[in-house]
Amino acid sequence: MSKTERRIGVFVCLFTIVLAILDQNIVSAAIVPIVRDLDPVHGVDHVAWLVAAFSLAATVVLPLYGRLCDVWGPKQVFLGTVLTFLIGSVLCGAAQSMGQLIAFRAVQGVGAGGLMSVTMVVIAHLRDPDDNGSGGRSGLAGLVGGFGMAIGPLVGGLFAEHGQWRWIFYVNVPLGLLILAGALLVLRIPRHGGTTHVDLTGAAMIGGAAAALLLVCDWGGDRYPWSSPMILGLGTTTLVLLATFLWWQRRSPDPVLPPGLFRVPAVRDSFVIQAVVGMALVGGLVFLMVYLQAGRGISAGRAGTFPAFLAAGLALSGLAFNRFRWPVRTSMLVGTLFAAAALGALALTRDDTSFWLIRAELVVLGMGFGQLLGKLIIAVQQAAPRHQLGAATTGIRFFQSLGGAIGAAAFGSLLNAMGSITAGVDAIFAVAALLMLLAAALATRLRLPGEPLPTAAESPARQPAAPQPAAPAPGGGS
Numbered sequence: 001m002s003k004t005e006r007r008i009g010v011f012v013c014l015f016t017i018v019l020a021i022l023d024q025n026i027v028s029a030a031i032v033p034i035v036r037d038l039d040p041v042h043g044v045d046h047v048a049w050l051v052a053a054f055s056l057a058a059t060v061v062l063p064l065y066g067r068l069c070d071v072w073g074p075k076q077v078f079l080g081t082v083l084t085f086l087i088g089s090v091l092c093g094a095a096q097s098m099g100q101l102i103a104f105r106a107v108q109g110v111g112a113g114g115l116m117s118v119t120m121v122v123i124a125h126l127r128d129p130d131d132n133g134s135g136g137r138s139g140l141a142g143l144v145g146g147f148g149m150a151i152g153p154l155v156g157g158l159f160a161e162h163g164q165w166r167w168i169f170y171v172n173v174p175l176g177l178l179i180l181a182g183a184l185l186v187l188r189i190p191r192h193g194g195t196t197h198v199d200l201t202g203a204a205m206i207g208g209a210a211a212a213l214l215l216v217c218d219w220g221g222d223r224y225p226w227s228s229p230m231i232l233g234l235g236t237t238t239l240v241l242l243a244t245f246l247w248w249q250r251r252s253p254d255p256v257l258p259p260g261l262f263r264v265p266a267v268r269d270s271f272v273i274q275a276v277v278g279m280a281l282v283g284g285l286v287f288l289m290v291y292l293q294a295g296r297g298i299s300a301g302r303a304g305t306f307p308a309f310l311a312a313g314l315a316l317s318g319l320a321f322n323r324f325r326w327p328v329r330t331s332m333l334v335g336t337l338f339a340a341a342a343l344g345a346l347a348l349t350r351d352d353t354s355f356w357l358i359r360a361e362l363v364v365l366g367m368g369f370g371q372l373l374g375k376l377i378i379a380v381q382q383a384a385p386r387h388q389l390g391a392a393t394t395g396i397r398f399f400q401s402l403g404g405a406i407g408a409a410a411f412g413s414l415l416n417a418m419g420s421i422t423a424g425v426d427a428i429f430a431v432a433a434l435l436m437l438l439a440a441a442l443a444t445r446l447r448l449p450g451e452p453l454p455t456a457a458e459s460p461a462r463q464p465a466a467p468q469p470a471a472p473a474p475g476g477g478s
Helices: 003-026 028-038 043-060 062-072 074-093 098-126 136-161 172-186 200-219 229-249 259-263 265-295 307-320 328-346 355-372 375-383 386-417 421-443
Strands: 190-192 474-477
Touching: 003 074, 003 098, 003 136, 003 172, 028 098, 043 062, 043 098, 043 200, 043 386, 062 074, 062 098, 062 200, 062 386, 074 098, 074 172, 098 386, 200 229, 200 386, 259 265, 259 386, 265 328, 265 355, 265 375, 265 386, 265 421, 307 355, 328 355, 328 375, 328 421, 355 375, 375 386, 386 421
Parallel strands: none
Antiparallel strands: 190 474
C-alpha cells in the first residue's frame, strides 16, 4: 500500500471508532422514548435485556473475531463486522416490539464486537514501517474518542426529544456505507496462508462462559439473590465451561485463544491490567451518573453533559502527553496514577461539593484514561507473534469487557450495602482508586523487547518479541 492509501485507511478506521463510540453512548439517551413507543405497559421490565443483549453478543464473539483475523485476514473480517452492524441497525430501526428490538440489538452487537477490536487489528497492519513514531495518530485517536463520547448523549437526546428515536439506529447506515466504500477501495492487507480451520468448539465454550458470567454479574443481587439456584447454576456453568475451554485449547490444533499467548509475559500482564482497568472504569462512569441523578437530584439531561468533561480530558491527554513518546510502561504508570488521583478525589465528594469541582476531577480522570486506552493494545501487538496478532488484540478487548462486568456486579453490591447513595458511591470511587493503584503496580512489571517502546504510530512488527515460532508464509493479498 502507498503512504496515501495507508493514511486513508487509518482515517477509515478512526471513523469506524467514532461509529462504535457513538453507538455505545447514543442509545442510552432514548431508552425511555423507546419503551413508551413500543410497550408502554410492560416495556420497562425488558430494559435490562435491551442493554444485556447487545453487550452479551458483542463480548462473546471477540475471541472468534481474533482467530478469524489470523485465518482469513483482518480486511475480510472488518468488512463482515461493519456489514453485520449495519444490518442490525436497520432491523433495530424497523422493530415493532420490545422483543424484536432486543433480538435485533443482539444482531447489532455481533457486528459491534468487531468495530473496535478488529479495527485495531487493521490499524496494526496499516502502520508504515518507515513511520518516525511522532505519536500523532495516538493523539488523533484521543480526539476521536473524546468527540464520540461528548456528542453521543447529545445526539441521542436530540432525536429522542423530537420523537425520532428510530433515527438513532438509521443514522448508522450512511456512516457505515462510507466506511465500507473506503475499506474496499484502499485496504490491501496480506493474509497468512496455511490452515483455514477455525476452532468453533473453543469459541462456543469461551463465548458460553462469558455469557454465563455476564448474566451472573447482571442478575446477581438484583433480579435474583446471590444464593439463588439461578445464580449458583450460572456460576457453576461458568466454571465448568471455562475449565473445559482451557483443557480444549491445549489440545486444539488451531485454538481460538492460543495458550502460548499466556506464556508471553507482556501479553499475560496486559490481559490482567486491562481487566483491572475495566473494573475501575465502571466505577468512574456508570456510578457517577447514578450519584448525579439519585444523589444530587439533577435531571438526566443535565447529567448527560458531564461525560463531555471526561471526553475533554481524553482529548487533552492525546494532545499533551503523546508528544513525549513515552514507552508504553511509562504511559501506563502516568495514566493509572492520574486516574487513581481523580477517583480518590471523587471519593471525597459530599452533598455540597461544587459541580464544577466534579467536572474538573472528570477532566483529570479523562487525562488518565487517555493514557490507558489503546496502550495495552500496543504492548500486546509488540509482544505477540505476528501470526497471532488478531487473537492477541481482540483478547485485550475481551478481558476489558469481562473486567467491566465483574466491576459492575461488585460495585452494585457495594452500593446496595451502604446507607445512602452518596456514601455508597464514595465507597465505589475509593475502591476504583485502589484498583487503579493495583494496575499501576502491575504496570511496573510490563517489559517488552527493544525498549524504549514506540508510540501508537509505530509498527509492532518493528519490535518483534523474543524468538517465537515462525509465522506461516504469507498468502496472496486481500
